[in-house]
Amino acid sequence: MLAYLIRRLGAVLVMVLVVLLTTFVIFYMLPKWSGQDIAVLFAGKNSGAEQLEGIRQKLGLSDPLLVQFWEFVKGIPLGRDYGSGDDVTHCGAPCLGYSFRTELPVWETVKDALPVTLALAGGAAVLWLIGGVTVGVVSALKRGTVWDRAAMITALGGVSMPIFFTGMIAMGVFVHSLGWFSLDDSLTTGDSIGTWVETMILPWIVLAFLQAAMYARLTRATMLEVLGEDYIRTARAKGVTEPVVIRRHALRSTMTPILTVFGLDLGILIGGAILTETTFNLPGLGQEAVKAIEGKDLPMILGVTLCTALAIALANLVVDLMYAVIDPRVRLG
Amino acid sequence: MPRASTKRRFTAGAALVVAALMTTTACGGGDTEDDSKGAGYNAGINKVANPSKKKGGTLRFIAKQPIDSADPQRAYYGMTWDFMRFYTRTLVTYDTKPGEASNNLVPDLAKEKAEISEDGKTYTYKLRDGLTWEDGSKLTSKDIKYGIERIWATEVITGGPAYLKNVLDPKGEYEGPYKDKSKDKLGLKAIETPDDQTIVFKLPKPNSDFENMLAMPSGSPVKQEKDTKAKYANMPFSSGPYKFESYRPGKSLTLVRNAEWNESSDPVRPALPDKVTVTFSTNKEENDKKLMEGKYDIDMNGTGMTQSGRISAMQDHKDNVDNMETDFIRYVALVTKTKPFDKLECRKAVFYGTDFAALQKTRGGKLAAGEIAVSPLPKSIPGSDPSYDPYGVLERKGKPDVAKAKDALKKCGKPNGFSTKISARSDQPHEKEAATQLQQDLAKVGIKVEVDTIVGSESSSITGSPSVVEKRGYGMIMAGWGPDFPSGQGFGQPLWDSRFIFENGNYNEAQVADPKIDKMFDDAIAAETPEDAAKIYTDLSHRVIDQAVWMPFLQEKNITWRGSRVTNVYTSAAYSGRYDYISLGVK
Secondary structure: OHHHHHHHHHHHHHHHEEEHHHHHHHHHHHHHOOOOHHHOOOOOOOOHHHHHHEEEEEEEOOOOHHHHHHHHHHHHHHOEEEEEOOOOOEOOOOOOOOOOOOOOOOOHHHHHHHHHHHHHHHHHHHHHHHHHHHHHHHHHOOOOHHHHHHHHHHHHHHHOHHHHHHHHHHHHHHHOOOOOOOOOOOOOOOOOOHHHHHHHHHHHHHHHHHHHHHHHHHHHHHHHHOOOOHHHHHHHHOOHHHHHHHHHHHHHHHHHHHHHHHHHHHHHHHHHOHHHHHHHHOOOOHHHHHHHOOOHHHHHHHHHHHHHHHHHHHHHHHHHHHHHHHOOOOOOO | HHHHHHHHHHHHHHHHHHHHHHHHHOOOOOOOOOOOOOOOOOOOOOOOOOOOOOOOEEEEEEEOOOOOOOOOOOOOOOHHHHHHOOOOOEEEEEEOOOEEHHOOOEEEEEEOOEEOOOOOOOOEEEEEHHHHHHHOOOOOHHHHHHHHHHHHOOOOOOOOOOHHHHHHHOOOOOOOOOOOOOOOOOOOOEEEEEOOOEEEEOOOOOOOHHHHHHHHHOOOOOOOOHHHHHHHOOOOOOEEEEEEEEEOOOOOOEEEEEEOOOOOOOOOOOOOOOOOEOOOOOHHHHHHHHHHHHOOOOOOOOOOOHOOOOHHHHHHHHHEEEEEEEEEEEEEEEEEOOOOOOHHHHHHHHHHHHHHHHHHHOHHHHHHHHHHHHHOOOOOOOOOOOOOOOOOOOOOOOOOHHHHHHHHHHHHOOOOOOOEHHHOOOOOOHHHHHHHHHHHHHHOOOEEEEEEEHHHHHHHHHOOOOHHHHHHHOOOOEEEEOOOOOOHHHHHHHHHHHOOOOOOOOOOOOOOOOHHHHHHHHHHHHHOOHHHHHHHHHHHHHHHHOOOOOOEEEEEEEEEOOOOOOOEEEHHHHHOOOOOHHHHHOO
């Protein structure tokens, strides 16, 4: 088990490094290869030769790509010094560099944005997992009934409607028209739990609705398949009560593929629920990603990419570890 | 109970819920939290809406685009300059009066405007008494010198305008305060501070716009002990009536009263609200709704409402709307180095073949997009001549003259037309659509145009790089431009002076290399009076149009929201037609 864990963590590290290097090349080298000078991107309206040279120095743009990449990677566990001579700024670990746009350490911004995204993804995940799986199980058990059809039609609607649409409708009705919720535009960790819940409740529901719909359909299909398995019939034949058959035998098997998808979905969401955050004006990682890409803010882009890659890799790892808990047939090693 | 009945009931219920949702959504946005009426349509144009001296309350801005930098020496956005007057002062500044009267300079830190030597090379200012920093310490001439010196520290202080540096030290001899070996770090020779109350600028060459350059925030003082270099942008030290309470770049900013600011030393700033907040929020449609609901007062970007926002505002809240004219010109630069635009007649064919009225419509019509422009200089710039129209655009109400366009094509040796490429920025509202419209119009005269979209933040390294322009084969570049300060130099020199063609960050996109235009700039800059300079700029603007190198098509207008509770609201030409933020108060 320990060897497995170490091996998987090693793989996570390699994957994250590859993702970072790819991002680095895309955002650093592609403009260069097409003849653009990256320093000009940061000079604004005033871009005299001296100013550009200053920017090149400050950003270390004259160094070879691999050196720049190595400096960046090294800074994450060890911290990093910027500048030379008397003018040295220390960026403490985990140093993800300084934003080209705001001059703030990227980690500070990520640290600010992460709780918003975690709260959004976490809250929505609880809702959609409970809601989606419950609806899916009940549908499977009441196959062909009005309940089943209604639930599946609603689920189809949920899957088909993009979040910016449902989000906009929800905002129009519950925020602007009925005034039931007031969404905080600049949520911080200093705000009260009440503010957080009030701001998050609509995004949670909207995001969970979309995802729950998918999970309901997936759960129903898997559950129906599992209910047709021989061991379920055997369990029933042995006189095991129906709730126990469902809970201990059928649901456990059903959860394996659901958890796989769940791990990926949760990871992607933690990396930034771009559409949800933009629709509801939530200052999370997704919004930071959009701003960074619009502003060609390379360190910010790298910071958010790192978070996404890590979140997806770790969520998958946790899911893989959970397989063993859920399904006794799975052994890690 | 038969199943069909349950089904029917369920369907009816679902339909009812959907209908209710749609109805409430459609009606959404109509209710206002603040029921008091607006001051009237266009009440803030050339006059003051809701005049009041009442102090107190919180002025609440919202903005989609964050400020570029809170550091006075590093900011270049017009909205940031407008906002900076809350916390930073300059020797001279723009008058707090509506409309074009705002273009007049008035003394701010200085007692009077400059005493200028006869040769126009020495500017002397005496400072007012009682000038203070936010810690109560005295603000001196040395602080102003140090602040200006920071512009030279190009390794750290990036992004701001370099006019003062180029004018005071054209050879770039000074290395900036961070590399300054002198003890007081005040080694710049072109500025002298004989005592704490006097500052003297010595220019190698006269420049009639020098005081305009000092009025930019880059002319602001910075207290040396408080200069945190690059980090200064996160918490600048105030010399104005407000100071930073908190700032989360790209998220929010809060200013509170600076108790050490001495009201008697500042006749410019009424400083009415107790607090000023800015929320940066990326969903512009939502921002408009929140403005209309009264959650915020003013859009700090000042670039107008979204299409849905302005329809709703014009229908339901017209009294809260100003149709402000900006000094922003939408244009197409005709790249004179790209064939066949090296030939005058081929360029003229574009002028004749363009449907200006269609471009205006594509960008949102007369109110939301602005008036058709034929002068390359915006109306508020001295010397602008909006009646000079050699191609008869206004006479034809913006419609093209196909016959003349074809005639021009014959004269340039392309009777069957030619093919070219135009760049447009995909993230600028309506720009791509306008370029596509132009493509359709010019196709009618035989000019085949390929539209190539680029990302706005990359434009300075694509359309701003002559070699990239050549590589990509752009014959036309569509963009927009506003003045840095209200003069021909402040608007046009980067656009049309051949000495401003740079390998990178070039704004002379047409690559105009006309010795006559260069000389006109020199003459205007050296002119003794603004009136003399204005005359030269008129001739210069005529020459730009005669040469058909730069085709203006709109002087931009915006539909802008003015919150009902905001007082002392007026648009200021000096800040590109935005509201003069420093004058605002709340009821």
